[in-house]
Amino acid sequence: MALSQDDRQAILDLPLQLTTLPAHQDIVREGDRPTRCCALLDGFAAMFKVTAEGKRQITAFYIPGDIPDLQSLHLEVLDTSLGTLSRCKVGFIQHEALQELCDRHPRIANAMWRETLIDAAIFRDWTANIGRREAYGRIAHILCELIVRLQAVGLTQDHVCKIPITQNEFADATGLSSVHVNRVLQALRADGLIVLRGNTLQVPDWEKLKKAGDFDPTYLHLQRKKAA
Amino acid sequence: MALSQDDRQAILDLPLQLTTLPAHQDIVREGDRPTRCCALLDGFAAMFKVTAEGKRQITAFYIPGDIPDLQSLHLEVLDTSLGTLSRCKVGFIQHEALQELCDRHPRIANAMWRETLIDAAIFRDWTANIGRREAYGRIAHILCELIVRLQAVGLTQDHVCKIPITQNEFADATGLSSVHVNRVLQALRADGLIVLRGNTLQVPDWEKLKKAGDFDPTYLHLQRKKAA
DNA sequence: CGAAATCTTGAGTATAATCAAAAACGGTGG
DNA sequence: CCACCGTTTTTGATTATACTCAAGATTTCG
Numbered sequence: 454m455a456l457s458q459d460d461r462q463a464i465l466d467l468p469l470q471l472t473t474l475p476a477h478q479d480i481v482r483e484g485d486r487p488t489r490c491c492a493l494l495d496g497f498a499a500m501f502k503v504t505a506e507g508k509r510q511i512t513a514f515y516i517p518g519d520i521p522d523l524q525s526l527h528l529e530v531l532d533t534s535l536g537t538l539s540r541c542k543v544g545f546i547q548h549e550a551l552q553e554l555c556d557r558h559p560r561i562a563n564a565m566w567r568e569t570l571i572d573a574a575i576f577r578d579w580t581a582n583i584g585r586r587e588a589y590g591r592i593a594h595i596l597c598e599l600i601v602r603l604q605a606v607g608l609t610q611d612h613v614c615k616i617p618i619t620q621n622e623f624a625d626a627t628g629l630s631s632v633h634v635n636r637v638l639q640a641l642r643a644d645g646l647i648v649l650r651g652n653t654l655q656v657p658d659w660e661k662l663k664k665a666g667d668f669d670p671t672y673l674h675l676q677r678k679k680a681a
Numbered sequence: 682m683a684l685s686q687d688d689r690q691a692i693l694d695l696p697l698q699l700t701t702l703p704a705h706q707d708i709v710r711e712g713d714r715p716t717r718c719c720a721l722l723d724g725f726a727a728m729f730k731v732t733a734e735g736k737r738q739i740t741a742f743y744i745p746g747d748i749p750d751l752q753s754l755h756l757e758v759l760d761t762s763l764g765t766l767s768r769c770k771v772g773f774i775q776h777e778a779l780q781e782l783c784d785r786h787p788r789i790a791n792a793m794w795r796e797t798l799i800d801a802a803i804f805r806d807w808t809a810n811i812g813r814r815e816a817y818g819r820i821a822h823i824l825c826e827l828i829v830r831l832q833a834v835g836l837t838q839d840h841v842c843k844i845p846i847t848q849n850e851f852a853d854a855t856g857l858s859s860v861h862v863n864r865v866l867q868a869l870r871a872d873g874l875i876v877l878r879g880n881t882l883q884v885p886d887w888e889k890l891k892k893a894g895d896f897d898p899t900y901l902h903l904q905r906k907k908a909a
Numbered sequence: 910c911g912a913a914a915t916c917t918t919g920a921g922t923a924t925a926a927t928c929a930a931a932a933a934c935g936g937t938g939g
Numbered sequence: 940c941c942a943c944c945g946t947t948t949t950t951g952a953t954t955a956t957a958c959t960c961a962a963g964a965t966t967t968c969g
Contacts, residue, residue: 584856
């Protein structure tokens with residue numbers, strides 16, 4: 454499963470168009486027909502949809518290292534929007550370059566396919582989280598996911614991390630109102646599950662938070678598939 | 682984008698292990714490490730997760746023609762379960778055969794990747810549906826999806842179709858209680874949006890239902906991507 | 910330092926859950 | 940063809956979780 458030296462070099466050789474985007478700016482919008490994908494190099498982003506009533510639902514958070522809209526490589530019209538949460542450094546890669554990379558390096562193609570399958574697994578998990586957990590567990594769960602994913606890319610130390618997500622955005626991610634998110638966060642603090650000040654999240658008792666959020670990291674598929 | 686004669690023949694040559702399964706039986710379970718994928722040839726199936734509290738969330742419905750667990754080709758451990766809703770005819774395909782097919786026919790690999798991306802788009806849509814719509818619109822929306830997908834495979838005539846899904850299962854799909862689903866279905870009937878008797882769903886006024894469900898079929902990506 | 914964004918609090922309301930039981934339906938076997 | 944059993948649908952009554960609205964406190968950032 455590990456990529457060869459040749460594969461890795463091909464990735465490094467990809468032409469990247471680097472840009473820095475301010476916080477709270479759309480990167481691509483529902484209905485767009487992008488000709489490039491966006492690699493998130495620094496900062497947080499979110500995928501979201503807006504209903505006819507104007508309510509927003511965030512369907513995934515993205516952190517450094519993610520390629521949020523890889524789907525656009527094979528799906529012509531975007532059915533969802535992508536926007537920054539914090540200021541972001543992004544690198545755009547033209548579809549042509551990616552397609553060529555996939556054609557020449559099947560193992561990279563498979564690895565990218567796999568990444569999109571993990572995205573799908575996260576969407577599924579969110580559906581279950583929102584559909585079948587009460588607010589308290591729902592928020593605990595989403596915090597667990599963020600922490601584990603940040604840890605996987607080295608952005609968590611001792612269960613402390615910076616999460617530039619407002620309560621309003623957590624509300625849009627959990628299908629709750631921001632007022633209720635505020636109250637639940639206070640309850641989580643009162644119960645000693647989290648220490649949250651500004652953007653800094655600290656987890657004094659990981660097992661307790663995990664249990665509160667009914668969290669099983671399997672769906673993040675962080676263990677690499679072993680060679681057959 | 683269309684597959685060549687050669688590609689199509691290769692698909693037809695796949696060794697399929699055919700089976701018929703009774704209604705309400707698990708096909709694969711969370712935690713499994715399958716060595717094959719399941720093609721749904723007839724009947725309805727559902728992907729679902731169960732929380733620690735024992736509550737079930739259905740994350741997708743599958744209809745004839747779907748390959749629900751294509752993800753297992755690249756993700757070792759299943760993070761979700763798959764079960765039949767009605768009696769089903771399924772064909773199992775070994776991963777090896779699929780992997781070989783992908784290696785030899787890159788266009789098929791891309792098409793299968795695309796299918797998994799559409800699955801992901803559906804999961805996203807469900808997240809938004811459950812997170813940000815009230816019960817009435819939520820159920821209307823899910824009915825719209827089913828009808829359009831059934832139509833795409835020729836299982837709807839004049840907005841009439843057979844849907845072997847119980848109210849309990851709709852409840853698990855929409856994140857509602859079955860009692861509430863029952864009441865909302867009655868409201869939809871009373872408003873003339875649906876005629877539902879037994880498993881037969883009829884839609885007297887498609888535009889009205891679409892509007893009630895805030896339904897935009899873009900996310901189903903039924904239009905084939907045109908050749909570049 | 911000041912304006913804007915974010916967070917917090919309180920009060921009243923609404924949507925949907927729960928519990929429990931009855932009615933209707935569907936399939937099976939006699 | 941009918942009686943019977945399990946499942947599914949329906950109904951009623953009560954409760955709970957979470958929403959809305961509105962205003963005040965606090966933080967952030969230019």
